[in-house]
Amino acid sequence: MAGRRRGRVTIGDVAREADASVTTVSRVLNDVTTVDPALAHRVRRAIADLGYRPSATAQGLARGHSGTLGVLVPDLANPHFSDLVKAFTATVRASGARVLVMDSDEAPAVERDLAEDLLRYADGLLLCAPRMPRTDLAALAGRGAPLLVANRRVPGLALHTVGVDFHQGVLAVCGHLAQLGHRRVVYLAGPEGSWANRERLRALAGAEAFGLRATVLACGSTTDDGYAVAERALAAEGTALVAYNDFVALGLLSRLAELGVRVPDDISLTGFDEIDLARFSSPPLTTVAVPRSGLGRAAALALVRLMSGDTDGDDGDVDGEAGGGTGCDQGEAASEALPVELHVRGSTSAPS
Amino acid sequence: MAGRRRGRVTIGDVAREADASVTTVSRVLNDVTTVDPALAHRVRRAIADLGYRPSATAQGLARGHSGTLGVLVPDLANPHFSDLVKAFTATVRASGARVLVMDSDEAPAVERDLAEDLLRYADGLLLCAPRMPRTDLAALAGRGAPLLVANRRVPGLALHTVGVDFHQGVLAVCGHLAQLGHRRVVYLAGPEGSWANRERLRALAGAEAFGLRATVLACGSTTDDGYAVAERALAAEGTALVAYNDFVALGLLSRLAELGVRVPDDISLTGFDEIDLARFSSPPLTTVAVPRSGLGRAAALALVRLMSGDTDGDDGDVDGEAGGGTGCDQGEAASEALPVELHVRGSTSAPS
């Protein structure tokens, strides 16, 4: 009906149309205080007639915060992160905010810049499995905006973190294998610098105390990587193959089938992450289910909580350089580790 | 060094520190005109010293656009969309913008609201495989902001679209099967209302002219759906199973293996979408590779181009209600269909 004027409809247009002040319009928009029902109705009508939508930008400027959270992931094509982001956006939205997404494409060198850029838009930031140096992390934390790090703990830095208990997961895998009678396994390692990989290595080391020795082979995180490493893995002479994740495991499985190596009769195989397809392979994969969505949800909740709290309090001014040995639990920074669950299926059995 | 004042550092702080005007600071920020080198240097120094970052919100308000694009997907956990979004964000970023992501969680009813909300923040919007009614689509288009629809063509609506040529893909699958000697296939259908599914059905219908008849079975789009439908699919008595996508195909494959049905000896099987794992199954899957990243890139490019063009020109004021039968090619709206590619692998052979 109402001929659209050029450009966007503003709160002023609505005020005029409803014969009210912009303040009043703003009030009904934010359903504040008691506005006279009749007036409110006129305003609402004008809003509908004009098809008015408040500009998030203008609201942001006036309110002092954008209502936007940023999230930086290494690779959105990886289900680990897409699931996380999905849950994150859903949870964040439930508390009224929106999510800006960036993908560093596994390039640690650009993480800092992307994060810095995100902070120009967002009120808070979630860094997923960041690979950037700790000084950069510290600098970002020092910028004042709420910062949350997922799946990376930085010793000696008071960062808020949430993460999956990879250590426990790999320990469970090792325990399972050890109890089956395995003594020598081959670990197909993931991305070099990643915390996720370091945690797995740490668990592997811990398992030695129980008589399980692991040979570590550089591999990667994709199905192709797993496929490609198969022959070397076999040559390493273990009775079980512990893959960095399910993709690698599935790649291995595929190549082993081609080579006529039977799983688990000739060799056992374990994955990690429990992707949907893990239980549909032949044999179905023994793997560790990690709460991907749970992590996204936890991150959202934690970040939202951070934002309600002090944004630029007087104490926690984390200095980028100092990083004293105060430990990471100075009460300021909360850390949450989500539990994982071993799922034993057909790809593991006692060694032959 | 410079003690951080409370709240954020503003352009004014920089101006003061550099003993220049905010105008000048703004100029060096946007590397405009020739600012005196010495002055510019002082400003840059102040910016660095203060760790100043311009507020994207304030810039947005002043400039009249936010530098943000929105994208709405039905399910970010689906590789089809996460790959698309990944490529979209990368390409969009290359042209200086950021991306706000929302996920409708396959609920057509919320799409409209999410899209409207995105438009409050963004300068343009990409709707991926929207399921919403066409009147809603028309209304969104009428809002004035650049709108691009991916993987859905709406007859009689002048919408800019990009999409994958599903029709051609399924035709290729059918042709391959027909040439192998198949005459009767079973199609495991995807989401009911989806354009992607409709296009497949349309191609199936077209294939009848070549003597290939298809029995349609409701199924879904997940591995579980495929697994669950296997027995009914077998009962439908075709010599080949045409799955809606690779997930369904892999689910089928898994169940068929359990049932002792050999692929492709007893029955042929095809997927669609070419997920990474498709070539690692046993047997590897005959499927159709669709340019997921290509679609994201094309969408980004198209949207960016749309934005450079007329945002609120004098002609193209698409009325939400009217929707006259002008057809969808009134010169205003461009449509792009990306080609697909059949990959023949081990899961198909001549019928026994």
Added chain:
DNA sequence: GTGAAAGCGCTAACAG
């Protein structure tokens, strides 16, 4: 080459 001043669209004191 540089700066003063007027907004961008909205919210939030602060009066009436």
Added chain:
DNA sequence: CTGTTAGCGCTTTCAC
């Protein structure tokens, strides 16, 4: 209960 008036932080004429 309602309207007036300042800004939020930045860009951008428009003079100097």
